[in-house]
Amino acid sequence: MTKDGSFKKVVRRHAAETGQRYTEALTDLSGLDDRIYHEPDGDRLVAHLRGHYGIDAVAATKLSVHKTYVFRIDRTDGPPWMARAFPPARPRSDVEGDAAVLRFLARHDYPAERLAADDAVSDFDGSAVLVTEYIEHQPLPAEKGFAIMADLLGRLHALPSDDSVSRPGGASGEDARRMGTPRQDLLAGLAFLDVVDTKVAAADRERFQQLRDQVRSADDGDGLPEALLHGNLLHAPDHAVIGPNGPAAINWKASGRGPRLSDLAYLLWGTGNWAPTRSTNTERVEAVVAAYRKHVELTDEELDRLEGVMFIRPLYLVCIGYRRDLLNGDSFNEWAFIEPPAYFTTTAAATRAAFRR
Known part of the structure; x- marks a missing residue:
């Protein structure tokens, strides 16, 4: 079979396993790069914000190596803003959903970033841009950081439900086609x-297939109690910081309603010791549980x-790392994320x- 024929076979399998038509599955796979990579021009963004909001914006500074569309916007007429010029593949309606979540959090006095303007979403070079107030901050303290994040999650999960924030959430959403509940993370992982299926060397095929099978069979949290999720709180300082008024959660792209356990489970995963091998840190686990259960008790299920x-x-x-390294010709060495079991x-x-004490 030709290489092209092999890829068609992969697409047919992907369609069958994800419930898509062949053309949808082909788009799912072939359009990945365009959907997840976006690096807007900072100077053009400054000009856009000056014109749209009438502010004296003077500079746009990238705040993350990984999120190349996130900028601090410095102004001469007021405090700085954050501007997120999302990839064009992300619909404006989804960004408006981010703004709706932030309005909901503000109504409930939840410690999060605040919108910088009433009309906080605008169109720029084919992208939707969200502007929020920039929080002057410092990183979370090393050991106490897990308890702080657990408290933020507990407070979030205890908020009342509201139709204004009913969209599904919890998935990372780097691929705009795969935003929603945590199941979308697994479908994105499969994509x-x-x-890169046809690029996997014969010597790596068995482990590749094991990983693929593990993704397909993973528990997506379906049917568990739901709440408003942040979706990515573990990654301080990109998502949780200490501001002038105390801890605050930022970056709400992944937010929405979903199984609350997925938020907490990701934080608990991050509590472990990394060296010399991945191992449980009981003190950190207990700190997370103590902070979270001030607001929420988990069910037995x-x-x-x-x-x-x-x-x-x-x-x-x-x-996502396996794909990146294979395409770059690098050896993948991030198995520790899922090992040892x-x-x-x-x-x-x-x-x-x-929890049961």
Whole structure:
């Protein structure tokens, strides 16, 4: 079979396993680069904001190596703003959804960034731009940071439901086609793998297939109690900071309603010791549980499914990294995100023990 024929076979399999038509699956795989990579021109963005809002914006500074569309906007007529010029593949309606979440959080006095203007979403060079107030900040303290993030999650998950923030959330959403509940992370992970399927060397095929099978069979949290999720709080300082008024959560692109366990499970996954090998840090787990349960108590089913749900985001990270390194010709060395499996077992057990005391 030709290489082109092999890819067509991959697309047909991807369509069957994701419930898409062939043409949809082909778009899912072939359009990945265009959907996830976006690097807007900072000077043009400054000019746009000056014209649209009438502010004296003077400079746009990128704030993240990974999020090349996120800028600090300095002004001479007021405090700085944050501007996120999302990839064109992300619909304006989704960005308006971000603004709706931030309005909801402001109504409930939840510690988060605030919109910089009433009409906080605008159109720029084919992209939707969201502007928020920039929070002068410092990073979370190293050891206390997990408890701080757990408290932020507990407070968030305890907020009342509201039709204005009913959109599904919890997935990372780097691919605009795969925003929504955590299941979308698994479907995105499958796409990241399938798009490079024909490039996998024979010597790596068995491990590649094992990873693919693990993604397909992962527990997506469906049916568990839902709440408004942040979707990505673990990555301080990109998502949680200490501002003038205390801790605050930022970057709400992944927010929406979904299984609350997925938010907490990702944070718990991050509590482990990395060296010399991945291992459970019981003190950090107990600190997370103590802070979170001030606001929310998990159900027995959530505790029973914690180990499986804890795999969702790490699997996603492995898949996106696997694709990146294979395309760059690099050796993939981030298996520690999902290994050893015993880490997930012992961390889930420590969490259950802490909740059931």
